Amino acid sequence: MDNLFEKGKFWVDSIFDVGNEYSKALVIPDINSKYFPPSHTRTILFPTKYLEFSFFMSRSESHRLPEFQRDEFKGCLIQGQYYDMNHWERGTPGRRSDCYDMEGIDLVSGMKESPVRDKTEGELNSPEVLNSGRSRGNEQCRLYCFNVGQGDSSLLIVNGNAYLIDTNIYSGVVLNRFINKLREILYEEGILSGIKALIITHKHLDHLRGAHRFIASGAIPVHHLVMNHKYRHATKCVADFIKSAEENIRPNGWIDASRPFNINEGIFKLDFLNPTRATNSIEKAPDINDSSIVFTVYDTREPQGCRFVLTGDASFPILEKCLPKTSATCSILKVSHHGSRTGTSVKLMRLINPYYASISVGNSRKYNHPHKESKKILKTALGCRPVHISKEHRGTVRYDLGLLNFRLLP
Secondary structure (H helix, E strand, O other): OOOOOOOOEEEEEEEEOOOOOEEEEEEEEOOOOOOOOHHHOEEEEEEHHHEOHHHHHHHHOOOOOOOOOHHHOOOOEOOOOEEEOOOOOOOOOEEEOOEEEOOOOOOHHHEEOOOOOOOOOOOOEOHHHHOEOOOOOOOOEEEEEOOOOOOOOEEEEEOOEEEEEOEEOOOHHHHHHHHHHHHHHHHHOOOOOOEOEEEOOOOOHHHHEOHHHHHHHOOOOEOOEEEOOOOOOOOHHHHHHHHHHHHHOOHHHEEEOOOOEEEEEOOEEEEEEEOOOOOOOOOOOOOHHHHOOEEEEEEOOOOOOOEEEEOOOOOHHHHHHHOOOOOOOOEEEEOHHHHOHHHOOHHHHHHHOEEEEEEOOOOOOOOOOOOHHHHHHHHHHHOOOOEEEHHHHOOEEEEEOOOOEEEEEO
């Protein structure tokens, strides 16, 4: 047992590789960590029937999984749940490859209320405060997709405003490099006011890692925070982020994204399509990925023209429901869930007709992203046009909505 895990206190952050017999989860040990880099997390292996039945059923929509009866599931392995196994007094997990094996461990007795909070105690504002109906004379709309390893981060430039979508910053060196990259882009785009809004698509570690340090640095002002505050996921990294945001983002800058809405940015519109009332809480969407913020961006003068489609980690059944078939000629797609098979389908490609696609993914063999099934579907949909995979390019990709082109940047 290594020293980060020996006390047996941890949060379950994400569940993956859901299989017929066994599944895996990424856990966050209850330790003090500045960034919770991959070296400070652990992976556990457990029987699939430890899951909640509702979670298993939500995943079965995007997996080919066998049918089980509700009473076969123990419901003792839950995303966002805190566990205190008291130095593993009820059994010590064994090691299997790079995982701790939880089979036979009494997890039920270790389920405790999280000692940290994952939401602000202040009031939340309406998304309408972000509306900027007046054109700022900048008719450019660009999306910068960063290479941040096994995580996600991108920057939307629209109507002379900047929206930062997710972060994956795992060290001080990476933070400084990220700040310099943002400064360079904002300067080139003529934006001096900083980040209009930080959008956190959902509360998984790889979508907000280091965001608390970025905000606290004050290097680039962040004026608003957009996230779904209804979904409970009270891990240490989320709590650190909420605390930093409370200290560094003005009270009226907290935006509730627990329902569909839109933002007017001059001639452009941002349509936020998910979460909905059917997906905005753990009770309604057992898999937090399905509560991801999903939105499109398009030119209102050309509603049938191309649009950006940003998907977080939402599964394809959710995307197929919230992305209605439109008369749009094509889309530039930020592929869901790092190219996982859970986020891409043939039906979805027919709905959105992607012209270009970007996958944010690292070299981790733990997940093997992007999955070959997703790559095959994307290849068929795009033909000879490229699917940009961040771990292959290792730089930034800039997409221009109006010109329908891309540029590879360092």
